[in-house]
Amino acid sequence: MRFLTRGGRSPKPRASLRRHRAARPLLLGLSLLFVGTLYAALTPAAPSSAEGATDQQLVAQGKNLFAVNCASCHGLNAEGLAQQGAPSLTNVGAAAVDFQVRTGRMPMANPLAQAPRKENVFTDDEIAALAAYVASLGDGPGIPTEDQYNPAGLSPEDVARGGELFRTNCSACHNFKGAGGALPNGLVAPSLQESTPREVYEALRTGPGQMPVFAPGAVPDEDVKSIIGYLEQVNATPSAGLTLGGLGPVSEGFWAWVVGIGGLVLFAVWIASRGARA
Known part of the structure; x- marks a missing residue:
């Protein structure tokens, strides 16, 4: 059955849609969506990283x-x-x-x-x-820039000088190639083979744990780069034969003594047992 208006005509579809119960909420939602999209497009993005923040x-x-x-x-x-x-x-x-x-x-x-x-x-x-x-709470070394710790461009003489500095100041705890070592009271000097140049620089300047602080007056940035260059070179050089952890001549001599003298003792025991049976 069709209902007629006063003029004898049925209502237009658009007019019936406007009178629908859900028309106003739908129009309101579309308006809010349009305004929100426009606001997001025109509003400058907030800084999302430390570089953009004050x-x-x-x-x-x-x-x-x-x-x-x-x-x-x-x-x-x-x-x-x-x-x-x-x-x-x-x-x-x-x-x-x-x-x-x-x-x-x-x-x-x-x-x-x-x-x-x-x-x-x-x-x-x-x-x-x-x-x-x-x-912000006081004084202290700031985060270094790449120019302060990047060893790129060092000459062989600089790397050799870095090796001398490392053996003089650091090898007593960290071993001559930075493999780490034992300290008193159950502590250990960590290995430097996984440390980045930035971490090595920051450790020298701040002295974490039992490590002393090496101030710029004692070890300038150029010397620090030479030390870092030495560590990168010595750890990048492949080792021939058994490295025994790279702990140096003391440990290598100890194992040579144990294996050598132990082998001779076993050989002497074997000869004595053979002679006794004969």
Whole structure:
């Protein structure tokens, strides 16, 4: 059955659609979608990385990250907690934070134990924010630029000088090729064979754990690059025969003595047993 209007005609389809119960909510949703799309297209994108953020934004972001991940040991203001065995961070600088967090040594479950290298759980932006916050609390070495640690372009003489510097200052703990070694009180000097040039530079400048601090006045940046160049060269050179971990002549001499003298002893015992039977 068709219903007629006053003029004897049926209502137009468009008019019936406008009178439909769902017409207004549908038009409202479409309008909001159009306005939102237009706003997103015209609004400049917010900085999503540390490079686009201001110093104040980085410090604020780092402070929030510090409160969640670090304050339980180092205190809300990074003043350190003696009962937790965690030092103050007010004057360690951004380089120390970058090294400790980037290598996964921080945060750690037990502050009283030696921090081992493990997988990093923070993004580059979060590390930059944490470093900016700690740097705002006092003085300390900043995060180095690539020009300060990149050994590209070193001459053979520079690399040789880096080897002399490393053997003089570092090999007593890290071994002559950076393979690591044992320290007193159950501690260890970590291997440097997986460390990047940036990490080696930051470790020299900040002195993590039992390591002393090598200030620019004692070891200039050029010497640091020479040391890094030596480590890269010695670890890239293939070793012939048994390396025995690359621990040097002492360990190699020990095993030669054990194998050589032990073989002679066994040989003498065998000869004596043969003579007794004869």
